[in-house]
Amino acid sequence: MSSIGIVSPQAMRFAEPLRLQGGGALAEYTLVYETYGTLNADKSNAVLVCHALNASHHVAGTYEGDPKSTGWWNNMVGPGKPLDTDRFFVIGVNNLGSCFGSTGPMHLNPATGKPYGASFPVVTVEDWVAAQARLADALGIVQFAAVMGGSLGGMQALAWSIMFPDRLRHCVVIASTPKLSAQNIAFNDVARQAILSDPDYRGGDFYAHGVVPKNGLRVARMVGHITYLSNDDMAEKFGRKLRNAAENNDYKFDFGIDFEIESYLRYQGDKFSEYFDANTYLLITKALDYFDPAREFGGSLTRALAGTKADFFVASFTTDWRFSPERSREIVEALVCNRRRVTYAEIDAPHGHDAFLLEDQRYMNMVRAYYQRIWEAMPVKGQA
């Protein structure tokens, strides 16, 4: 088992307009993507990995000259890893509206010659999937061996199974949900309000003013980050430990930092506000809020999933309170009612929602076994 090594992103330009769920269209756009492994002769070994809120097409490997630039799912994807690039041809694609290369709010709107800013259309999970399907077309991939994602990425995998039932044999949905709860939406709206009310947001037009709504992004990330960690894990890692406790084990009696958890969260917020785009954050939280495939079926997830044809692997983590196991069980129930083949793993892991990104042996073993099963069922196995 070794890392995938040096990788480099590619870009594909699409000149045909993409009609969007919210009305209107993106006249032209670019998708940035990476691939790992080799597409086999009958193009049956492709796996699409969909990313979550703050990730990108850079799933695995590192960039030339930047050994710290490891992909976000490097523990999952690579030679001999659970999603084994010696067997599968893996594609990571950056979604529209992102700030990591694909067309987004910081890019020039060809109609105005200025950055889109807040006028970038509010794109949905389904819009992303439609764009991903065009990339698959361009790469000549008629049917994926699997489409896979965690969290918001899992929503995309689920949308693939509904929108393009013939284009994936397996759907791998990890730490996800068929729709956000009121509490999930509430946390997203707090984050949005923090950004929108930052004077440096400038109505989304901050690029032209040479400023960035860092304070808003920082608070948005802090509140988001709390929901990614489990209560227990936070207690274990931080508890009430004071920062610099060795030097001076007392409270400061001011509004600076007393506790390690404050230091950690502010650091996460600061770091995030330096690389993430505020308009992208707003767009992605809206895509999360809007995802609800059961909506056009009178709220019936079973009916929403009735046309799916893939086999499913669904996994959740016991301490995930953002998208709790209960939410994954809703997906499983709807699939069972549709007589789909569904494998469900509820993994006892301490790390909350973030567990889907972390090294957990039982989790990794199960994903590995599932891909082994996918591999064994493939008529032509060799890579090209």
Add this chain to the structure above:
Amino acid sequence: MSSIGIVSPQAMRFAEPLRLQGGGALAEYTLVYETYGTLNADKSNAVLVCHALNASHHVAGTYEGDPKSTGWWNNMVGPGKPLDTDRFFVIGVNNLGSCFGSTGPMHLNPATGKPYGASFPVVTVEDWVAAQARLADALGIVQFAAVMGGSLGGMQALAWSIMFPDRLRHCVVIASTPKLSAQNIAFNDVARQAILSDPDYRGGDFYAHGVVPKNGLRVARMVGHITYLSNDDMAEKFGRKLRNAAENNDYKFDFGIDFEIESYLRYQGDKFSEYFDANTYLLITKALDYFDPAREFGGSLTRALAGTKADFFVASFTTDWRFSPERSREIVEALVCNRRRVTYAEIDAPHGHDAFLLEDQRYMNMVRAYYQRIWEAMPVKGQA
């Protein structure tokens, strides 16, 4: 059972400096308070009610000419109510640093002639209790029949039992905790960062600039409010209901309001930002973070509570994820280990942390029964 009717606050000035836990002292200060019922001849029927984050001395009744100005625990305190003012003399007192009348950051610092602003000392639960004890002295109350509070108010009741073991016969601690968890502190720090990074905060000196950090307060309240409600209750009340669903049952595809929960939270945030003081919010969250009576006993709550003499009534609510039942059970365990008389009620209620303020028949019945027991044990029962 009737309401307590028209009430009016009183103010008491203290000229003797109050030494503070964080060092230094408040040279002089005023406490605003209200009383309900009548103190009996031997002054044995007094009950002190301590308030939580955004409440005040105005526990019950209404103010002259303002029929909507109902006290925050009006369902609990009044003639024939669980804490029956036909029997008990109830005192509500506004804490130092608050924005409802007692000396706080918006008042003039006698040393400078300017508002304290961010220079108001960071006061602790123990400082509040010390100030409350002086008010009790001034009112001639040597020993309370009970000191009672919910949430942060429960911390004050607990601190009373430790700091002044002979001055209360009963300690009533509802929906509280012996100390905040890392997650609790994290949410408080998000709220603080939202306020501190609002340009209108002006380093705490916003009074002089004629502005208020409304955006920061608004985000702070929104995130706080999420933690007061249970996930289930939020799902039940709001779910994914769209605002104005009857008119136009579709998403808006912008960053305005789509969901009822967004509308509700923003309304709560707006309302709060119009009446609450930003410096007070910072102070009160710090008092919450700092409370940890076990700290000076090597983390042993049992040792911290070893000197208490009161009987205890501790109550928690099953769906409270802010201060979960587990936290109340820690208090109960430490009291049991100290061979204290402790009654513990874990109440199956849907409303999360806010349940302590709401009408729940089982909850109210148990508090009523406990005060009946207090009453029956009193040698002199009549009011003066």
